[in-house]
Amino acid sequence: MQITPLTRKNVAIRNWRGTVGEHAAQRHEREERLFWGSRGEIMPVPTGRFEKRIVRTVSVEVRPDAEGMPEERALTENVSPHGARVLMGRQWRPGQHVLVISPSEGVWSPAQVAYCEHLPEKRFAVGLELSVRVDLWAKSY
Numbered sequence: 001m002q003i004t005p006l007t008r009k010n011v012a013i014r015n016w017r018g019t020v021g022e023h024a025a026q027r028h029e030r031e032e033r034l035f036w037g038s039r040g041e042i043m044p045v046p047t048g049r050f051e052k053r054i055v056r057t058v059s060v061e062v063r064p065d066a067e068g069m070p071e072e073r074a075l076t077e078n079v080s081p082h083g084a085r086v087l088m089g090r091q092w093r094p095g096q097h098v099l100v101i102s103p104s105e106g107v108w109s110p111a112q113v114a115y116c117e118h119l120p121e122k123r124f125a126v127g128l129e130l131s132v133r134v135d136l137w138a139k140s141y
Contacts, residue, residue: 043058053078053085060086062109062128063099081133083114086126092116100128107134 057081063071077085084100092098096113114127 010021021118051080051082052084053080057101058084058105058107060084061101062088062111062126063101064092065097065099074126081135082130083111084128084130086117086128088124088126089122091118091124098128100130126136 004104007066056076057075058076058079060076061071061073066135072088074086077087077135081086092113094113098111098113100107100109102108110131111128113133114129116127117125119125
């Protein structure tokens with residue numbers, strides 16, 4: 001049997017291995033509680049959306065921050081005070097900064113593209129996360 005000398009490096013490695021296993025076990029237990037709940041029932045998985053969206057068609061203008069890219073007029077599919085799903089004719093890059101304007105609704109807000117989903121017939125569903133809360137276009141709340 002070989003005895004490993006107690007050096008700082010060896011002690012640090014043993015401590016690290018112990019905590020890695022411990023954290024993984026704690027994480028697994030937490031995930032089990034989230035999925036199964038405290039009484040064993042299946043819990044709903046969070047979607048990442050914090051606000052209820054309402055189906056509402058609003059005409060918007062989306063203007064990219066980048067120069068040389070044309071603005072695009074589009075219609076929303078659904079809206080919330082902090083976001084909208086917009087049907088558009090071209091692909092947008094997630095993380096891209098844009099300006100969303102809807103004169104008829106009194107909306108003018110910087111936004112960021114959250115996702116861009118390819119739809120049939122060369123259309124795209126674009127999720128926009130607004131920088132400011134807009135209660136005007138979510139009147140049904």
